[in-house]
Amino acid sequence: MTAPDAPDSSAPNSIAPKVAPNFITEIIERDLQAGKYPEIVTRFPPEPSGYAHLGHVFASFLDFQTAAQYGGRYHLRMDDTNPELATQEYVDAIADDLKWLGWDWGEHFYYASDYFDRYYEYAEQLVKQGDAYVDSVSADEMARLRGDSTKAGQPSPYRERSVEENLDLLRRMKAGEFPDGEHVLRAKIDLSSPNIKLRDPVLYRILRGEHYRQGDKWCIYPMYDFQHPLQDALEGVTHSMCSLEFVDNRAIYDWLMEKLNFAPRPHQYEFGRRGLEYTITSKRKLRRLIEEGRVSGWDDPRMPTLRAQRRLGVTPEAVKAFAAQIGVNRTNRTVDIAVYENAVRDDLNHRAPRVMAVIDPIKVTLSNLSDPQTLSLPYWPYDVVQASPDGLVALPSGERVKPEQAVRDVPLTREIYIERADFEAEPPKGFKRLTPHGTVRLRGAGIIRADSFETDEAGQVTQISATLLGEDAKAGGVIHWVSAEKGVPAEFRLYDRLFSVPHPEGGNEDFMPEDEQEESHDAPLDADYLRFLNPYSLKVTHGFVEPSVLADPQDTRYQFERQGYFWRDPVDSREDALVFGRIITLKDTWGKNKGVEPSNRQTVKPQKAEGVAPLSTGGRGAGGEGATQKAQPKHQPLTPAQEADAARLTALGAAEADARTIAKDEALLAFVNGALQDGTFHQVAAWTVNELGVGLRSGEVKVGAADLAPLAQMLAAGQVTTRVARDALARAATSGEAPVSIIEREGLNAGLSDEDLQKAIQAVLDANPNELASYRAGKTALMGFFTGQVMRSTGGKADPKKVAAALAAALKG
Template sequence: MTAPDPTPPTDTAGERPALVAPNFITEIIERDLQSGKYPRVVTRFPPDPSGYAHLGHVFASLLDFNTAQQYGGQFNLRMDDTNPELAKQEYVDAIAADLKWLGLDWGEHFYYASDYFGRYYEYAEQLVRQGDAYVDSVSAAEMSRLRGNATTPGTPSPYRDRSVEENLDLLRRMKAGEFPDGAHVLRAKIDLSSPNIKLRDPVLYRIVNKPHFRTGDQWHIYPAYDFEHPLQDAIEGVTHSMCSLEFVDNRAIYDWLMERLKFDPRPHQHEFGRRGLEYTITSKRKLRKLVQQGVVSGWDDPRMPTLRAQRRLGVTPEAMRAFAAQIGVSRTNRTVDLSVYENAVRDDLNHRAPRVMAVLEPVRLTLTNLEAGQTLSLPYWPFDVIRDSPDGLVALPGGERVTPERAVRDVPLTRELYIERDDFSADPPRGFKRLTPGGTVRLRGAGIIRADRFETDEQGRVTHIEATLLGEDAKASGVIHWVSAELALPAEFRLYDRLFRVPNPEGEHSTDDDDSAGTAEHEAEPGHAETAPVAEGFMRYLTPDSRRVLHGFVEPSVAADPADTRYQFERQGYFWRDPVDSREDALVFGRIITLKDTWARETQKAAPASAVPKKAAVRMDAAPQPEPTAAPALSAEQEAEYARLTALGVAEGDARTLARDPQLLAFLSGATTGTTFPQVASWTVNELAAPLRAGGVKIQAADLAPLAEQLAAGQVTTRVARDVLIRAAQSGEAPARIIEEEGLAGGLSPEALTQAIQEVLSGNADKVAAYRAGKTALLGFFTGQVMRATAGKADPATLSAALAAALQDEGGPTR
């Protein structure tokens, strides 16, 4: 049966259900509507059709759509097809279909950036006539050099002062296709000394002599994202243009264009914290590489993070929406563990999937005292799920809702059975609770059996077991599943695992070419590229055997079920028929997800900690860094510096790194020595090293002491402090000011955390009972609910310990 949707909160006016929990964006929208700034809300989601929609798009697209719905506004779906080398109709169709499946509805408001190529060009000529744009003819490398860096202002290009007439002539010839790729670009003339490097004459148009899948050979120049995106927002009447935090500096270009071209009313860009997902990559360039190199079978390979792949895997749109609702909107970047997504899938399937039996690695078992076959009537649903049903009804595979007494299926018990090979051991390890020679075990729904004899092949593998059916007149410590060897249906079972075995497969030093938040994404644009190529290192973190294929049997009751029925194969996981490869005469079942989240623990046992790349909250370094090598001994001067730093309280590892690196040491020299110094040193080494080397840090070490003091006092959490640090380094804004403006201070007192936990547990007494009965996968649900109740202010480590203690307390708030 379908899991009941949680009762949505109401908005501040109480007029309609709030699809989006209150956040800083909804506060802005409500002020804008109350002041009459806009008559209604218009939002847009602008995917780049250079690949398929992926998990990074789920949160962002639903934020755009639900926000428009909540305020009775309009939602637009826009294909940002400005890159003719990568955009394809295949990707457009797939993205639209997958977002429609997710639940988005844009009605007639489906647009392409290419719909307005002519209008963009008219605006480009207008900027040239106004003296606000010029044609530049330097190389990409020279343009990058002339822009300067965080400490050096830009230098004018020798072509910056071309006349309006010459610029118009060159621009029109670029449009006509007279020049090769990269010969010229159109740049905005803004401010080469701006501390925001984005404003140092950004590129507006570049030459790309490639046909476009919609416009053919009509165009030889294509608009850059920073030019097209704000213009199309204005043309379409978008009011609140939401994108992720890494585009905060791009907002200055957005606003500049709106002012120069005098749009009224005009849209405004609002940035929210990016939501990364561990154990996952969402760069479409990298996903294409997985497909092109045959690492996966295609964009719909169930191991891929694309929506098309998750659909084929058997994940439901309800599970995806529940996952997005758990994340929350804030102004800080966050990395979400993949287990949060997986637990949302489990919670959805637990109330949707009837239980049946399948044997994936069979061994034959004969019930020697069973003369004639029997037909058992076994329930589809265990008691705990029936108890959780709000109306006392449960769903049959076909969707019909019935009383628990009717929710049964016929299962044949015959003399010859199959059981799982791992459920019998001739030489059992200590604590083995399944079938052993002379031992007993319960067959699910059929009674207790005793193993009397077994046979093996030449390699010592068990090939046949003879057993006696004892009925209920015996004791058994374990339960195993089974199917009839005579009547079960043969099937292929595909067991999928996480595609990557480490939390951050792209590595600490990689640079995304694609916004995994999916809100304002664009791939590296052809023509004048502004970033260096990224080293490909993510392939080395692929999970071995992430797809295993087994051949076994499933109980015959599934033959009459709809093809899209999702099952829980008892003790095996959640499965459904592969919609691409499964046929009635050749069943193929893919595992949607395991029953419990044991993956992380198993991975830790299998791989040394040194094999896991360190996770970075936000990567600001554009160039790949060298692999670490054995550290050389410190010189006498470095030893002295090391001794000084450790005497000031700096950790030994951080002190050793600082002593060797003059650039980091020079930055730290501006820090105030005292109680905050060790923390500032740690941030310098662990968070700021790469951007410092790349010249991308816009704050001084002295600015970090107040932030360190707030962290030490518990006024901000570790995660908030790190996110504020990264944002301040990128923008140059004082950390204390960011915290004050966004209300991030205050943390969460122990009393407030305890109260939030008690309220969540009291409001979910049934789930607390289920957790204490063994359904430990619900821990992710409780964690998400408490984080939401505390507006994300709970410290994750403190929350985890307090929540575990409360759930173990039998005398807690559920009594």
């Protein structure tokens, strides 16, 4: 399909989907209204220790698009403070992939390493102020002296060194007089703080290595907690967004801003992380896949990197649409991979012309077709192509082309290829494709009847003889085909999910990148995730595609009818050796409509590897297509021991569904066994399943079950709203602080008096006169709008039940 005047369908769209309103946008709106900052400035700080991946999509979208929506600016910053990992290759690749997404930071491209001299100056300033000191204990001794959640930290014997001695040692550290690990620079904050992060964190370490930009100029490097807030302040960042595990680090951020007198100063805000099923985004683990040859490289289309998704054929519009759908809040969540896959499908559905390809061919001879025919078939057979006064037609993608460009010529010859799976010598009940003496419709060519077939010594069908009946017959199914004489040989690469289980690491893989924390070559690398690699993540077949594709631009995405969405591999495909990679399968309708043939039935049936069950028989879509495995029951039966645990938990007050979920999960069961049996167990069990499950499985939850009972009591008594309770619980899970302590410290349990609630409601009604008039005119669905506005204006402190009653009365007027 050629459309010379149409825009490049693969070019980034300048209009990105918007970030939905969330607690961060509420803060920004308040800050702008109060005149706190002249403009909003955000930053996205990837660590260049690997290629950009799907985790970067959510973070970069939130950083960049939020600033864009409020007329501000956004920065790209390379957090390259680790000489062991940062490389120019990774820097260039990350920037290129983010530009592919459509982000334009202009001149605001920064490197952390450009500020090494400034960081060091601030380090000396802290020493001179008595706010930092050089410590000389070992790492193990330092960890012991810091204490834990049950006991306060103890001072290092070097904590009271004089300013002069600290300056001397720091300068000698910088000069390279000491070996790695001999000394560190620590902030002097509060060894008794319940926030362990404040117990004299390390600001600088000795680390010799050749830095890709600074060479061997430096042998001491700043830690993230020191470098990051300083660079935010130096760049003029206003709102520094990071993931929830850094909520405790915010105290260090604020301490530095105060001690170094930055004004106006940036503020850090934390949001919940996102995990993606069937995916890992740890750059160390992705590197291992490459190093061990399990994938071909960072751009292997099965990888979650943006470079891989580009090679796969996913468009930037699809990726950004996915990012916009995830949502922003203060709770960690796992994202169903179907959300991403459906965003890709929705995007391709309107841009991909329909053509035919046979990827596992079997030859059919049309015995009564003497002369070849040329058929004119539409690229979008099921979509209305709208004509316009200028003689052009508008395609579903929005492109305007000449009428002849909305169709293509397809040769029909005496010999054609069909999919091997579209003929059955001994058809099962309900089979609606070609059978001996049966009929089927060839897409756009009429109905054929199979008269005979030949087999080889193994009994496999090798050729079919058929009669073309035209339209003078009936057929129950439609199949695709390609001319055997005119079809173009091609290789087809059928990609599937890289892992065969939703959580390859046994828990939730962080969907946020490691941009805000450094990796270490010395850290242990759990290899268990490797055993969940999907043995069917790539199948290669050879077949034929209709010749119309030879006239199309190489970056054309197609829907190969009944096969999925494909495009030419940009690395390996050549004019004389076409290689098509499957971007994603079509939607599987078999499970939704019994007896309806799925349009994307798999034609290649891989053999099952010993001891490993395939995710599906092909396709990235949920459920696969043509699956040979029996559907699993919705709820797996419990063992007798698990049944006993479920009964015990139900007796304690847990809902039956929660009890059964907990009983079959050792991590959840161990957690709730520490809960108090004081009438709050039902709520604790519900939070365990719905709020903490992922973190408990990955060992990341720091709060104890006993700490949840007081929170449940506050919720039951109406002292906090559900929203406040959930937010406090999420923060407690990552910090270890009791959720009630968080609520009381921040005054979140203050509630709202009836008088204040009435004032808030009246203010909302006054601010939305048009909506108020519409509601009173009968558009009662606006009740949800008013409720949301009131809850937002009260910071979530209002009791939703009271809001509903008071709003109903106020809206009546």
